[in-house]
Amino acid sequence: MQTPAPVDYAKATSIADALAxxxxxxxxxxxxxxGHSLLPxxxxxxARPDALIDINDIPELVGIKxxxxxxxxxxxxxxxxILSSDILSEHYPIFREAERVIADPIVRNRGxxxxxxxxxxxxxxxxxxxxxLRGNAVVVGPSGTRxxxxxxxxxxxxxxxxxxxxxxxxxxxxxxPGAGSAYEKVERRAGDWGVAxxxxxxxxSGGVVTDCGIGLAAVGADHYCSPQGEASLxxxxxxxxxxxxxxxxxxxxxxxxxxxxxxVDYKVHLAEELxxxxxxxxxxxxxxx
Amino acid sequence: xxxxxxxxxxxxxRDVEPRMLLVHFIRDELGMxxxxxxxxxxxxxxxxxxxxxxxxxxxxxxxxxxxxxxVGTVEGLAQGGELDPVQKGFMECHGLQCGYCTPGMMLxxxxxxxxxxxxxxxxxxxxxxxxxxxxxxxxxxxxAIQYAAENPATSEVPA
Numbered sequence: 001m002q003t004p005a006p007v008d009y010a011k012a013t014s015i016a017d018a019l020a021x022x023x024x025x026x027x028x029x030x031x032x033x034x035g036h037s038l039l040p041x042x043x044x045x046x047a048r049p050d051a052l053i054d055i056n057d058i059p060e061l062v063g064i065k066x067x068x069x070x071x072x073x074x075x076x077x078x079x080x081x082i083l084s085s086d087i088l089s090e091h092y093p094i095f096r097e098a099e100r101v102i103a104d105p106i107v108r109n110r111g112x113x114x115x116x117x118x119x120x121x122x123x124x125x126x127x128x129x130x131x132x133l134r135g136n137a138v139v140v141g142p143s144g145t146r147x148x149x150x151x152x153x154x155x156x157x158x159x160x161x162x163x164x165x166x167x168x169x170x171x172x173x174x175x176x177p178g179a180g181s182a183y184e185k186v187e188r189r190a191g192d193w194g195v196a197x198x199x200x201x202x203x204x205s206g207g208v209v210t211d212c213g214i215g216l217a218a219v220g221a222d223h224y225c226s227p228q229g230e231a232s233l234x235x236x237x238x239x240x241x242x243x244x245x246x247x248x249x250x251x252x253x254x255x256x257x258x259x260x261x262x263x264v265d266y267k268v269h270l271a272e273e274l275x276x277x278x279x280x281x282x283x284x285x286x287x288x289x
Numbered sequence: 290x291x292x293x294x295x296x297x298x299x300x301x302x303r304d305v306e307p308r309m310l311l312v313h314f315i316r317d318e319l320g321m322x323x324x325x326x327x328x329x330x331x332x333x334x335x336x337x338x339x340x341x342x343x344x345x346x347x348x349x350x351x352x353x354x355x356x357x358x359x360v361g362t363v364e365g366l367a368q369g370g371e372l373d374p375v376q377k378g379f380m381e382c383h384g385l386q387c388g389y390c391t392p393g394m395m396l397x398x399x400x401x402x403x404x405x406x407x408x409x410x411x412x413x414x415x416x417x418x419x420x421x422x423x424x425x426x427x428x429x430x431x432x433a434i435q436y437a438a439e440n441p442a443t444s445e446v447p448a
Contacts, residue, residue: 002329009290009307016438032354039349040331042308054354092406104419106334106397109343190418191332192310204388 002043002268008051018167020054023142023271025051025150027164032056033076036103036111039117046267052180054272061114064088075114080105082113084128092133092173093285094181094199098125114168117150122157123218129183132199132215132226135173141166151223161174176211180204180285183272188261194218195261196270198250202238202282209233210282219271222257228253238283247276253276292356297365307353311345312336313361314352322367323363323392327421335419337393338362344400346419363392365398374437375399384433386424394420398434408440 008025022029028050032038041047055061061076064085071091073082082088083099090114102108102125104117117137130137130150137148142165150171150202152158162168181201185194196219203211214229215221229250236242251272258264293302296319303318313323315338324347327335331349338347339361345443375398378384385391395415401408401416408416413434414427422430 003313004308006306007308009351011356034329035351038347039310039351043329052351056354096409104334104420105416106337106346106400107331107349108346110345159444190415 004039004042004118005045005048007049009054009255010051011054011056012058014058015167015169016042018053018058019140019142019165019264022167023054025053029053031118031167033118033251034078034111036107037121051106051208055167057196064251067172067174068185069174070173071175073113073173075117075168075170076112077114077118079103079108079111079113083108089173092130092179092181092201094129094183094201097183098129098185098197098199101125101185101187101191101194107191111237113171115155115275117171118160119156120154120156120161121193122220122227123168123197124184125185125197125199125217127154127201128197128215128217128224130171130173131216132181132213133201134213135171138170138172140169145169148171151225154223165232175199177256178205178286179211180216180282180287182278182281182285184278186270187275188248193261196256196267197275198271198278200278200282202233202279202286204238204283204286205279207237209236209238214250214275214279216254216271217276218256218261219267220257221253221271226253227248233279240280240288243276243279243283247281249274281289290353292353294355294357295359296350297361298359303352304336305352307351308362309316309352310348311338311352311355311360312347312349313412315347315360320354321362322366323365325389325392327353327389327393332419332421334391334393334417338395338422339396339417342398342400361396361403362404362418365406368442371442374442375402375434377440378436379430382429382433382436384425384430385428389414390420394422398437402434402438402441406441408434410435 030049031051090097183199185197197217232249233246256267312315322370325335
């Protein structure tokens, strides 16, 4: 039987209230959102916070909306809402494609995008999507609000720039007219973490790639992205040869670990193949085919 | 910590430790053993209940997080002495063998049909992908859910 260690609990009613409660409970207090990463970690005693500050019933943290030239997603927005969001799938089908293969419908009813980002699991699909799209995180703390590029948000496995007393409140993704996007994942069984995943966006204009982003999870890509793969494709015609070269450059920039999900060479192979498949589909979609 | 949770329409108040998981609150505090406790790791779905209408794995939610909310369990599926169509389907189509996964499976099936009354076989399989059955190979579970979709309760049939 797995049970968390004794812990205090307080429910926050607003962002300000959550910040105050984090302060009051000290450095070993943790924010609990959907709880589908933190509670399993607590049950395994890998995490042992003194107090949980529950942000589940803070309406200002929930929702998906277009603000100016960005899509703003509240940190408490649940995976199910991201999967079914018309706004996200209109601008970036990568969200729906990734969400379809995140865990299972029951877990998606509860788990949140903010929780996933803050858990910072090396295999987290939403982290790969966020890095591919070069989104930003809005972090609020006692000394104010700061905006952090998602490519600088993660500092390593299970570690982010969110400091004690701070809360991730929003994720922001720039809208890129004409962008195509796609997500590819190989998993051992339905709902598992990926063996490898790749998610991309591409903007093709005037016959050449004018903008692109390549995100990866579970393959040891720094900050879940491959600037090397992107550099290989920028300004080029999106020919099969050029896509293959970009996929190869992407795979070369990954350094996965061997584990129960597969050996290193297999994961590198997957990184290349999945990047190539995602690029092909994103290019077709950007060209309106 | 004092919590009040409405289970299948009945308010229940208890004093619990914040670390108590919802599944243990339901089974041990309330003695309602219809909700099964399986893998303990959010994988198997045996402990699936509804919280404010949406299915949740109750091994991955604290009882204190359900304070003030409405929880539904398998004991509340039948209405007015009449089995839910999902329950009838599992009976008619032999949708269970050992029965361990059945409560969670049926609650997820009910939730799925509430949101998509006419699912394809693929949608059913995707819908129950968070519920693991080690006996049936899923074929009869899918058939049971198809039966429920084809034979909704009379109250669900539009006049």
